[in-house]
Amino acid sequence: MSALFAAFKTPGSPGCAVSITRNGATLFSAGFGLADIEQGIDITPRTAFYAASVSKQFTAASIGLLVLRGQLSLEANVRNFVPEVPDYGTPITVRHLLHHTSGLRDYLSLQPMAGWPEDMLLTEGDFLALVSRQKGLNFAPGAKHLYSNTGYVLLSLIVGKVSGLSLREFATKELFTPLGMTNTVFRDDHTTPVPRRATAYELTESGRFRARVPGFDVIGDGGLFTTVDDLTKWNPTALDRALNAPGLAALMVEPGRLVSGDTVNYAMGLQFDTYRGLPIVRHGGTYGGYRAEFSVVPSARMTVALLCNVRNAGPYALKNRILDIYLGDQLAPAAPAAPAAVPGGSVGSLVSGPLLEVGNLPGTYFSEELDVRWTVQPGATDGIALQRRNLPPMALASRDPAKERFTMIGSPVDVRFERDASGQVTGFTLDVGDITGIRFVKLK
Numbered sequence: 001m002s003a004l005f006a007a008f009k010t011p012g013s014p015g016c017a018v019s020i021t022r023n024g025a026t027l028f029s030a031g032f033g034l035a036d037i038e039q040g041i042d043i044t045p046r047t048a049f050y051a052a053s054v055s056k057q058f059t060a061a062s063i064g065l066l067v068l069r070g071q072l073s074l075e076a077n078v079r080n081f082v083p084e085v086p087d088y089g090t091p092i093t094v095r096h097l098l099h100h101t102s103g104l105r106d107y108l109s110l111q112p113m114a115g116w117p118e119d120m121l122l123t124e125g126d127f128l129a130l131v132s133r134q135k136g137l138n139f140a141p142g143a144k145h146l147y148s149n150t151g152y153v154l155l156s157l158i159v160g161k162v163s164g165l166s167l168r169e170f171a172t173k174e175l176f177t178p179l180g181m182t183n184t185v186f187r188d189d190h191t192t193p194v195p196r197r198a199t200a201y202e203l204t205e206s207g208r209f210r211a212r213v214p215g216f217d218v219i220g221d222g223g224l225f226t227t228v229d230d231l232t233k234w235n236p237t238a239l240d241r242a243l244n245a246p247g248l249a250a251l252m253v254e255p256g257r258l259v260s261g262d263t264v265n266y267a268m269g270l271q272f273d274t275y276r277g278l279p280i281v282r283h284g285g286t287y288g289g290y291r292a293e294f295s296v297v298p299s300a301r302m303t304v305a306l307l308c309n310v311r312n313a314g315p316y317a318l319k320n321r322i323l324d325i326y327l328g329d330q331l332a333p334a335a336p337a338a339p340a341a342v343p344g345g346s347v348g349s350l351v352s353g354p355l356l357e358v359g360n361l362p363g364t365y366f367s368e369e370l371d372v373r374w375t376v377q378p379g380a381t382d383g384i385a386l387q388r389r390n391l392p393p394m395a396l397a398s399r400d401p402a403k404e405r406f407t408m409i410g411s412p413v414d415v416r417f418e419r420d421a422s423g424q425v426t427g428f429t430l431d432v433g434d435i436t437g438i439r440f441v442k443l444k
Contacts (some may be wrong), residue, residue, distance in 0.1 A: 001028055004321055008033035008310075014209065014289075016308035016315065017043050019228035020322060023301050027326065029229060035198035035309065036415050045229045048183060048197045049215065049307035052285025055151050055186070055224035055291045057236050057252070057269030060098055062159045062170050064251045064268060065243070066071070072162050075097070082154055084132040092141045094158065097151035099256025103137030103345060105150045109435045110134075114370040115389030119288065121190060121215040127153055132367045136437050145256065145264035148432055156186075156220025167219055170200045178243055181231050184226040186219045192353075194225045196325035200289030202311035208212040212289035212311060216347055222287055231305035236270055237281055237298050253281060275320055276334035293319045341355055359415060360425050365440035367430075374440060376428075386415070 008015030015033015066072040074095040096102035141383030156167040169188040201209040255263040285292035291308040293315035306315035375387040385393035396406035414431040430438040
């Protein structure tokens with residue numbers, strides 16, 4: 001096992017903590033690298049890390065307890081608890097939030113479009129203001145499955161409204177204390193000290209580490225600080241007896257379902273995966289420089305927890321190597337490597353040549369949904385560039401012969417300009433990856 005983590009033994013390097021249990025007994029638990037480079041503090045199994053999206057299953061379990069106690073329905077309209085969510089005609093339910101089928105835009109994707117830096121302090125008020133400004137959904141509730149952190153922050157607020165306790169208080173009382181997870185907490189105030197907390201880092205092009213630590217006060221999608229020793233006390237597939245909550249485990253692993261009747265590969269804060277033929281229930285986490293992986297192998301009664309404080313740690317791949325070592329005799333032969341993807345194949349063909357007739361496209365545009373102004377300006381040659389708040393200009397390349405649709409070079413941003421009957425540019429519609437239909441109006 002030590003050889004697997006050899007990269008983190010370099011002096012001055014951050015790293016990972018790992019814990020592996022089987023049938024409730026610890027097989028391996030250790031730390032590799034530094035929790036704090038400045039102080040020279042080593043990572044141990046009791047080092048606390050930000051778990052990012054691994055947090056979601058604990059939010060979901062809190063919702064599950066309220067459902068089993070009859071205090072909440074999975075079919076309840078989210079607006080009953082969080083009226084700041086706009087009325088889109090079709091109700092968005094608690095179930096939609098849990099299974100990422102709500103259609104709500106992901107606030108973490110909206111954040112950079114609004115010019116907010118990744119490490120800015122984000123409060124509940126900031127979050128609700130952003131959500132309340134959205135004029136549309138990515139799709140009708142229940143029509144598709146699309147990962148959205150927005151839904152899980154809303155779930156944390158619903159826990160508070162229904163139980164009378166914050167998610168931090170509720171999860172500590174109902175989940176962490178009964179399970180002996182004494183070093184685990186939802187941090188909903190960025191000024192609250194977390195004992196033995198690891199600082200997160202990324203490696204720069206110059207070969208130096210710089211700190212990358214989130215400053216969020218919103219939780220539910222993330223916000224959990226925990227240790228690997230605590231995480232391996234948690235098994236979402238076997239919670240009924242541990243929490244005296246019959247039916248909770250079945251609820252946690254019930255796949256989501258679309259209005260079409262198709263199921264999705266996601267339950268309550270949990271994903272279904274297979275490694276070399278072996279079914280796994282898992283979730284990963286990534287934000288700032290923190291990386292996390294939590295996996296349960298039900299057939300082997302094995303749990304693997306990996307928490308890392310460096311951006312390029314790759315805990316998912318490390319987890320697979322751990323399964324190779326401990327469960328090799330139960331695994332199917334490794335599949336041959338897939339051929340490499342052709343670069344650029346996913347963005348469509350860009351029209352070559354200079355961009356012509358763009359004289360009336362430049363100007364200032366405003367998005368009510370993002371509460372931000374973007375500027376379209378002449379490019380370095382015959383093209384145009386998009387200036388976003390707090391970011392350098394980005395060149396736009398044409399994607400159609402009419403020169404009215406553009407792709408931002410080096411980014412999954414698609415811009416479609418719109419004109420009125422007289423031919424004047426009135427605005428543009430913005431798609432960024434999974435987020436669609438953000439409207440910008442050209443200012444006079």
